[in-house]
Amino acid sequence: MARRRKGRPVDGIVLIDKPLGITSNDVVQKVKRAYFAEKAGHTGALDPLASGMLPVCLGEATKFSQFLLDADKVYEVTAKLGIRTTTSDADGEVVETKPVNVDADTLASVVNQYLGTSKQIPSMFSALKHQGKPLYYYARQGIEIEREARDITIFSLQIDRFEGDEVDLTVHCSKGTYIRSLVDDIGQDLGCGAYVTRLHRTKVADYPVDKMVTIDHVNALVEKANDEGIPPKSYLDPILLPMDSAVLSLPRIALDEQSEPYFKNGNPVNNKAAYEFDTHTQVRVYDASEQVFLGVAVIDEDSRVAPKRLVVYRHESHTA
Numbered sequence: 001m002a003r004r005r006k007g008r009p010v011d012g013i014v015l016i017d018k019p020l021g022i023t024s025n026d027v028v029q030k031v032k033r034a035y036f037a038e039k040a041g042h043t044g045a046l047d048p049l050a051s052g053m054l055p056v057c058l059g060e061a062t063k064f065s066q067f068l069l070d071a072d073k074v075y076e077v078t079a080k081l082g083i084r085t086t087t088s089d090a091d092g093e094v095v096e097t098k099p100v101n102v103d104a105d106t107l108a109s110v111v112n113q114y115l116g117t118s119k120q121i122p123s124m125f126s127a128l129k130h131q132g133k134p135l136y137y138y139a140r141q142g143i144e145i146e147r148e149a150r151d152i153t154i155f156s157l158q159i160d161r162f163e164g165d166e167v168d169l170t171v172h173c174s175k176g177t178y179i180r181s182l183v184d185d186i187g188q189d190l191g192c193g194a195y196v197t198r199l200h201r202t203k204v205a206d207y208p209v210d211k212m213v214t215i216d217h218v219n220a221l222v223e224k225a226n227d228e229g230i231p232p233k234s235y236l237d238p239i240l241l242p243m244d245s246a247v248l249s250l251p252r253i254a255l256d257e258q259s260e261p262y263f264k265n266g267n268p269v270n271n272k273a274a275y276e277f278d279t280h281t282q283v284r285v286y287d288a289s290e291q292v293f294l295g296v297a298v299i300d301e302d303s304r305v306a307p308k309r310l311v312v313y314r315h316e317s318h319t320a
Contacts, residue, residue, distance in 0.1 A: 006038070007032075007035075007036050007037050007038035007039070008035075008036050008037065008038065008233070009038055009059055009314035010035055010036075010037050010038075010058050010059050010233065010237065010240075011058060011059035011060040011061050011243055011311075011313075011314075012057075012058055012059070012061055012237070012240030012241060012242060012243060013055050013056065013057050013058070013061050013240065013241045013242075013243065013245055013246060014031060014035075014055075014056050014058065014213065014218070014239060014240055014241070015053060015054075015055055015056075015207055015211045015212045015213065015241065016031065016053075016054045016055075016056055016212065016213065016214070016215060016218075017051070017052065017053065017054075017212040017213065017214050018046050018050070018051050018052060018053075018054040018201075019051055019214070019215065020048065020049065020050075020051050021048055022048060023045075023047070023048055024042045024044075024045040024046050024047075024054055025042070025045075027042065027054055027056065027215065028040050028041060028042050028056055030215050030218070030219075031056045031058070031215070031218060032058070034218050034219065034221075034222050034232065034236060035058060035232075035233070035236055036232075036233075037058045037059060038059060039058065039059055039062055040056060040057065040058050040059075040062070041056070041057050041062045041065050042054055042055070042056055042057070042065070043055045043056075043057060043065045043068035043069055043204065043246075044068065044069050044073070044175075044204070046199075046201060049089055049090065049091055049196075049199065050199040050200070050201065051199070051200045051201070052075075052076075052199075052200040052201030052202055053201045053202060053203060053204050053207065053209070053212060054201070054204075055068055055204055055207060055246070057246070058240070059314075060243060060311050060312060060313075061243040061246065063295075063309045063310075063311070064243060064244075064246040064247055064296065064309060065246070067205075067246050067247050067249070067250075067296075068204055068205060068246050069175060070175050071175065071204055071205035071249070072155065072172065072173065072174055072175070072203075072205065073172075073173060073175070073177070073201060073203060073204055074170065074171065074172045074173075074201070074202045074203035075170070075171045075173070075179050075199060075200065075201050075202065076160075076168070076169070076170050076171075076198075076199075076200045076202055077168070077169050077170075077171060077179050077183060077196055077198065077199050077200075078166060078167070078168050078169075078196070078197045078198035078199075079166070079167045079168075079169065079183045079186070079187070079194045079195070079196060079197070080165060080166060080194060080195055080196075080197045081100045081102060081165040081166070081167065081187060081190065081192050081193070081194050082097060082098055082099065082100040082165050082192050082193060082194075083096070083097050083193055083194070083195055084096040084097075084184065084187060084188075084193035084194070084195060085195045087123070087139075087180070087195075088123060088180035088181060088183060088184040088195050088196060089180050089195055089196040089197070089199070090195065090196070090197050092195070096193050097193070098191070098192045098193055099192065100164075100165045100192045101191075101192070102190050102191075102192060104162055106190065107159065107162055107167065107190065108159060110186055110189045110190055111157050111159060111169070111186060112157070113189070114154050114157055114182065114185070114186065115154050115155075115156070115157055116153065116154065117151060117152070117153045118151075118152060118153075118154070119149035119150065119151060119152075120149060120150055120152045120176075120177065120178065120181055120182070120185075121147050121148075121149045121150075121181065122147050122150065122176075122178055122181065123178050123180055123181045123184075124136070124138070124139040124144065124145065124147075130145050150176050151176075152173065152174050152176055152177040153173065153174040153177075154171065154172070154173050154174075154177070154182075155172040155173065155174070156170070156171075156172040157169060157170075157171055157172075158170040158171075166197075167194075169183075170202075172203075179196065179199055180195075180196050180199075183195065183196050205246075205248075205249065206248065206249075207241075207245070211239075211241060213239055218236065218239075221235040221236055221239075222235075222236070242293065243293055243311065244284055244293040247284045247296055248284075250282050250283055250284045250296065251277060251281065251283045251284070252283065252284055252286065253271055253273050253274065253283045253284070253285050253286070253297070253305060254273075254285075254286045254287070254288065254290040255269065255271060255285060255286070255287060255288060255294070255305070256271075256288055257288045259271065259305075260287055260288055260294075263285065263294065263297075263305065263307055264294065264310065266307050266310065267307070268300055268302070268304035268305060268306035268307070269304060269305050270303075270304055270305075271304075271305050274299050274303050274304060274305050275303050277299045278299070279299055279300065279301050279303070280298060280299065281298065281299045282296055282297070282298050282308065283296070283297050283298070283299065283305065284296055284297075285297050285305060285307075292313075293311060294310065294311055295307060295308070295309045295310040295311045296308050296309040
């Protein structure tokens with residue numbers, strides 16, 4: 001007999017404003033407990049010294065978390081010039097100090113060099129995995145792992161403040177960009193070194209900032225429901241965002257009533273709209289009413305809509 005999952009089948013995405021001092025996994029577990037959800041996962045870790053937007057996927061929404069991992073991000077970061085640390089942030093040991101002889105023009109010139117696509121070597125203190133363990137696991141033991149440089153894109157890099165040895169930047173970047181490595185590289189180019197003292201993520205894909213909630217707010221909703229003697233889901237579920245909010249960047253296709261059941265069973269189906277897209281294009285798929293999100297598909301070589309990630313709806317699913 002299959003083991004029954006503990007929790008309720010709730011599906012959706014909650015935008016958490018992650019505080020300093022706890023891990024992203026801590027946030028996921030707190031949200032999972034509050035919702036009493038069967039399954040939960042985050043969409044790109046923020047380390048304990050970073051704060052800001054952390055979409056937490058519940059239930060079937062976890063099937064689409066990769067799309068948010070691949071999405072562009074925006075960060076606000078404060079860099080301290082004149083000091084270099086082992087971790088490129090305030091958590092590391094100081095390895096080098098140098099005088100800061102940087103003017104505004106020099107700073108702007110160096111910063112602008114990082115616009116566009118370039119190669120970046122991930123930090124040893126990143127969560128990137130090597131043989132199943134994050135790189136920081138090895139770094140804390142003094143083990144250096146060879147890392148391949150990865151393609152990243154900096155879409156914009158704005159200097160918001162430059163006072164003395166502190167610089168505030170707003171960075172709009174592609175997936176896989178390590179802001180601490182970026183700041184360390186800028187510091188090296190300036191000839192004085194730099195490390196991150198503050199890192200706050202303000203945007204993931206196109207999620208609205210005003211939909212973010214804190215862990216304290218989530219817990220307060222649970223307490224309110226308990227005080228009123230009603231299920232916490234009465235207050236928690238309305239703050240969930242729909243599952244398709246993770247894939248709104250993909251083109252949309254609605255199926256007809258005849259092909260819908262075949263698609264739900266995992267079969268490729270014909271659809272007139274599919275001919276508008278190139279082979280291998282990923283699309284988000286809806287039912288004939290155009291209201292119910294069915295999942296993500298790919299246009300196959302026969303211009304059919306082939307299922308890739310299907311939603312399985314249960315009686316408590318958050319579908320709207």
